[in-house]
Amino acid sequence: MSLTGTPFFLTALLLLIVAVVLPLGVWGRISGPPAVRVLARLLMLLFAQATAITVVFVLVNNANNLYDNWGDLLGTDNHVQAAKDLGPDGMGGQKLKNEPKQIQQFRPADDPRVGPGVKMTDLTGRISGVSGEVYVWLPPQYDDPAYQHKKFPVVEVLPGYPGSAKAWFGALHVGEQLRPLMQRGEIKPFILVAPRTTILTGADTGCANIPGKVNADSWLSVDVRQMVIDNFRAGDKAHSWSLAGYSAGAHCAAKLALAHPDRYRAAVAMSGYNDPKLEPDSLAGKDPKLRAANNPLNILKAANAAGHPPRTALFVSGAAGDGYQAGIGLKQLAKRPTTVTVQLIPMNAGGHTTAVWRTQVPEIFRWLGKEVRA
Known part of the structure; x- marks a missing residue:
């Protein structure tokens, strides 16, 4: 999926919505030992932070056209023969x-x-x-x-x-x-x-x-x-x-x-x-x-x-x-x-x-x- 395309932006936005809504719906319903409940809530918070950062990255990248694709971002493409x-x-x-x-x-x-x-x-x-x-x-x-x-x-x-x-x-x-x-x-x-x-x-x-x-x-x-x-x-x-x-x-x-x-x-x-x-x-x-x-x-x-x-x-x-x-x-x-x-x-x-x-x-x-x- 292209980093600059609309599909990637909509995917990132959808994940952010899920990351915000999910804790609101299940935060108090998590069962199990205290350590399990703490870990689950911590993972939800990390997921929310990661999706928020991703949406900001996509907005900045789309505005400035910095990286076209995953190969450019991760440095995995080779353009020199x-x-x-x-x-x-x-x-x-x-x-x-x-x-x-x-x-x-x-x-x-x-x-x-x-x-x-x-x-x-x-x-x-x-x-x-x-x-x-x-x-x-x-x-x-x-x-x-x-x-x-x-x-x-x-x-x-x-x-x-x-x-x-x-x-x-x-x-x-x-x-x-x-x-x-x-x-x-x-x-x-x-x-x-x-x-x-x-x-x-x-x-x-x-x-x-x-x-x-x-x-x-x-x-x-x-x-x-x-x-x-x-x-x-x-x-x-x-x-x-x-x-x-x-x-x-x-x-x-x-x-x-x-x-x-x-x-x-x-x-x-x-x-x-x-x-x-x-x-x-x-x-x-x-x-x-x-x-x-x-x-x-x-x-x-x-x-x-x-x-x-x-x-x-x-x-x-x-x-x-x-x-x-x-x-x-x-x-x-x-x-x-x-x-x-x-x-x-x-x-x-x-x-x-x-x-x-x-x-x-x-x-x-x-x-x-x-x-x-x-």
């Missing part, structure tokens, strides 16, 4: 132009809370060795005959850690917010892609390639990207692609865009950070070399020193101490054609929560519409 050393470009010497198209079978999303129009598929990455679900939302113009020969720009949307791939559709209501704005022509139509980012048990990959452990960078920036190009009318050039993330996903979005200007033109980072070590469970943050290599500040410094500032546009938002300083650091290093826009979120806006990021959705997509094209 191989983790070879793929080299600096994350390709392992392979050329996508030499690979046949990877045509996928899509089905309606398995959670009605993501809203209408969201499709999903199970992808096995040919380059990364990672497998996982990928959700795709098509703009209202996609099936319009007037757009039948048009390609669309794409935004990969990334959640925090822990986080479900469908968090942007569930907790942030991105499809519900954008559909009417796109229909009215207020926002450019985008294809939205939400890939799995929780790949390893009890660890945040930092969207990094770590030989022997995981190739999360290549999963997101190569395999998922190419699959979308193979299956939809999506632009295949860097100027058609961008990323958006919050919290740990913000770190990933900025890092991937700066590291791969040949794949992405822009990125939005909401309440993120530059130093991977700021996420305690980050694998990249635990190794000094990986920590340095996956810090967006260092990536930008290295590109500037080589005389090749990336043609990348960043939009960074956050409160003081929660993403804002990270954006200022990047802005201070930016040299044309790199651009960095930084927005300060008031401290009283709501904190480090999906409620804050949800309100930013229309604004960040208006900004993306100016930076990318099909």
